[in-house]
Amino acid sequence: MYCIGTRTMAPRVGGRGAQSLARALLCWFVFSSIAVTLVSSKTDDPDVSALNVMYTSMNSPSQLNGWKSSGGDPCGDSWKGIKCSGSKVTEIDLSDYGLSGSIGYKLADLKSVTYFDLSKNNFKDSIPYQLPPNLQQIDFSGNEFSGNVPYSISQMTNLKELDLNHNKLNGQLSDMFSALNQLTKMDLSSNSLSGDLPQSFKNLTKLSMLHLQNNQFTGSINSLADLPLDDLDVRNNKFSGWIPNELTGISKIETGGNSWSTGAAPPPPPGARTRSRPPKQEETNHSGVSAVKIAGIILGVLIVLGIIITIFSKRRSTHPPSYYLEEDKLSERRTFTPLSSGELSVDLPSESRRDFRELKSFKSPSSFKVPSLQRSSSKFLKTPEPDHLNSFSNNEFKNHTVHTNIKRSTSVHAAAAYSLAELQTATGNFAMGRLLGEGSIGRVYRAKYADGKVLAVKKIDSSLLQGDRGVEFTEIITHISKLHHPNICELVGYCSEQGQNMLLYDYFRNGSLHEFLHLSDDFSKPLTWNTRVRIALGTARAVEYLHEVCSPSCVHKNIKSSNILLDVELNPRLSDCGLAIFHEQRNQDLGVGYNAPECTKPSAYTLKSDVYSFGVVMLELMTGRMPFDSKKPKFEQSLVRWATPQLHDIDALANMVDPALRGLYPPKSLSRFADVIALCVQSEPEFRPPMSEVVEALVRLVQRSSINQIGEDLSASRRTDDSDD
Structure with a gap:
């Protein structure tokens, strides 16, 4: 570089001093440009993609200068309302911009966002289930969120x-506050929330302000x-009972417009902890025994009595603790297996064979016979490496890879014995x-x-373990314990x-999964497209x-959405595995709409019947949709019968997709998903693929999905063929 050379290339302007000055200025300019280039960095791709989706979902508002529906550099180009630290978005402040529509389905990718303000806009519908996971401040007030x-x-x-005040939120608050011990301010006022306050409010140990009015x-x-409250407003609700004495001394409290009980409140339970308040001046300045001392004496007597009563009650009472009953009330709407198998069978017509690709011969055992299960070494299969999912690293598939070639244990895995008592x-x-x-x-x-x-305790019907057709319960335990x-x-x-025999x-x-899809739950529905694919x-x-992987192979015989449970991260857990022998005992149809022809x-x-389900x-x-819905027109009641002819209809797919997604899905991913379905639900078992090929197809779907080019995908109206298909 000529700045370091012995001679200058700057034009002469007179004298060595001028030449040196010119050379110094040129060198300073060059090094400054390099330094700026090195310091500035492009915004992380997941953040860009999430904001692209958000912008498109908000109907591409013109007032958001710099925002784009595809690509761009929010940090480098200073998008309106966006603040960054380095290459990561840390704050979103879009208060009072007259925004509408929805706020997208990829907000969970904004891992570094701590401040999110959408207040005083015109947003409707529900707040997305997936939000930036590390938020410290949320302000969605003054909208029409439902x-x-x-x-x-x-x-x-x-x-x-x-802060969610002045929206249209409704329903009962879930018991969801146990881990929020950093929360200091919460405002849910002026909505239509109902039901009792969740017991996990007790865990909000730093909450100083709570507004629940209206x-x-x-x-x-x-x-x-x-709670350490200094500001409490519970006006204009339907609260009843008494206002706890611990709350009467806080600096700011509003309680009007409720159905409080009249008369003196009942004394606190023996041994109950009381909340200390600063003593009033008149209580501490007069002579003689103060009111505080008197209260202390009374409290001491009550504590002694409480201890005595507690000791005797523990000896005499056999009733379950009251918190069991509270848990019951909070969980009444939750079910583990909400559907019975039913008796109705669906007579599905034979569809024309579709030879999508040449499938290798795959012989399937007729059923999973528990008594014949051998302790042989597990066989391995060639499966896609988990790293194949890295092409989806910019969305919620990241960190959700699952190893498939897991060896089946030959020993019982810590299935503990529980007593009936x-x-x-x-x-x-x-x-x-x-x-x-x-x-x-x-x-x-x-x-x-x-x-x-x-x-969850599953009580096995005793008739399944008796008589000539019964099986040994210990044998069932042994074999189910090997499934990992x-x-x-x-x-x-x-x-x-x-x-009594219980699992x-x-x-x-x-x-x-059945509940999320069919029993509308406001706090969890709808599932995003990426979550559904996962x-x-x-x-x-x-x-x-x-x-x-299991050797010999296990036929599940009861694959349905009510047997697919979801953990806290919405990952699936297939239940009822290894219980096929019981279904054979019942000799009845296993699930309306799920049975193969x-x-x-x-x-x-057979194994291919599981593939169909x-x-x-x-x-x-x-x-x-439900697998079978008697409320729909006759030709739409059977989901497979209605959907199968349309799975390769380019124009029909968009009309078939769940309306709850509100169009937020990549069309190419949808069409590939439909292709996998078409393979699985063919009427002839021999044309259905083995599950290893289904897994490979779904992994390829993830690989090929153009989720990062969301602007192109969301604007596409027709399915296009890819050259690599």
């Missing part, structure tokens, strides 16, 4: 301020008694309030333990006492494990 407070907020452990809340406000206590003696659902092989109950552990896969509900424990599994509060892929890997009876089920689940994910 639905419920999104449950994903329960995972925002750094959240300090939440809603329809009911019940008591006792859960607020021990402790299960009776944990389930309130199998009370109806604890019933989660009833299937073809028995009822499922929720078991709650004092340490907070929650399990990240996408399978694994056995936690069992109980076999006094003629214990982890309890998933998010419930089943659920399909995870479930496919679980079935692949049963079919092609060849399955006239359970014993006719999985294809029906994929149809549910794509369309949001």
Whole structure:
């Protein structure tokens, strides 16, 4: 570089001093340009993609200078309302811009955003389930958001301020505040929220301001008694009971417009903790025994009495603790297996064969016979490497890869024995309030333990374990305990006492895929397109494990959306694995709309029958429809019969997709998803692919999806063929 050379290339302007000055200025300019280039960095791709989707979802508002529907550099180009740190977006402030539409489905990719303000706009519909996960401040006030407070907020452990006032939010608050111990201010006022306050409010140990006025809340406000509140407004609700004494001394409190009880409040329970308040001046200045001392003496007497009463009550009482009943009330709308198998069978017509590709010969055992299960070494299959999902690293598939070539253990995996007595206590003696659902092989109950552990208890119908057709329960336990896969509900424990036989599994509060798709839940619905693809892929890997890793192969025989449970991150867990022998005992149809045409009876089920049932689940994910819906016109009642002729119709796909997605999906991904469905639901079993090929097809779908070019994909109106297909 000539700046370092012995001679200058600058023109002479007179004298050595002028030459030196010119050379110094030129060198300074060059090095400054290089430094600026090195310091500035392009905005991270996931952040750009998420803001692109957000801009498109908001109907591309012209008032947002710099924003684009595809590409761009929000940090480098200073998009309006966007603040960054380095190459990462950290703040979104779009207050009072007259914005409308929705706010997109990729907000969870904004990992570094801590401040999110959309107040005083015209947004409607529900708040997306997926929000930036590390938010500290949320202000969505002054809009027209409907639905419920999104449950994903329960995972925002750094959240300090939440403001959702003056919207149209409705329904009951979920019990979602246990982990929000950094929250200092929450304003949910002027909505239509109802029901009792969740008990997890007690965990808001730093909450100083709470505004709940102008809603329809009911019940008591006792859960607020021990919070460090300085500003509480609960006006104009339907609260009842008494205002806790602990709240009467806070600096600012508004309680009018409720149905408070009159008369003196009942004394606190013996041993109850009271909230200390600064003593009033007149209580400390007069002579003699102060009111505070008198109160202390009374409290001491009450504590002693409380201890005595507690000791005797523990000896005499056998009733379950009251918090079990509270948990029951909060969980009444949640089910584990909400659908019974049913008796109705669907007579599906034989569709014309579609030879999409040449499939290798694959022989399937007729069924999974538990007694013949051998302790042989697991066989391995050639599967796609998990790193194949890295092409989707800019969306929610990142960090959700699942290994498929997992070896099946040959030893029982820590299935603990539980006593009947402790299960009776944990389930309130199998009370109806604890019933989660009833299937073809028995009822499922929720078991709650004092340490907070929650399990799902499946009571096996005793008739399935008796008589000539019965099987040994210990043998069932042995073989189910060998099933280990990240996408399978694994056995936690069992109980076999006094003629009672039960299987214990982890309890998933998010419930089943059936609930998310068909039993509208405001805090969790709708599932985004990427989440639906992830659920399909995870479930496919679980079935692949049963079919092609287990030796001998296991036929599930009951694949349906109500048997696909979702964990806290909405990853799928296939339940009822290894219980096919019980379905054979029942000798009945396993699921209306899920049965393959060849399955006239359970014993006719093969591996290819499972593939068909999985294809029906994929149809549910794509369309949001039930497998069989008697309320629809006759030709639309069977989902497979209605959908199959349209799966390769370019113009029909957009009309088939679940309206809850509101058009937020890549059309190419949708068409490829439909191609996989078409392979799975063919009427002839021999033309359906093995599950390993289904997994490969779904992985290729993820690889090929142009999710990062969201502007191009969302504007496309017709499906196009790719050269690599």
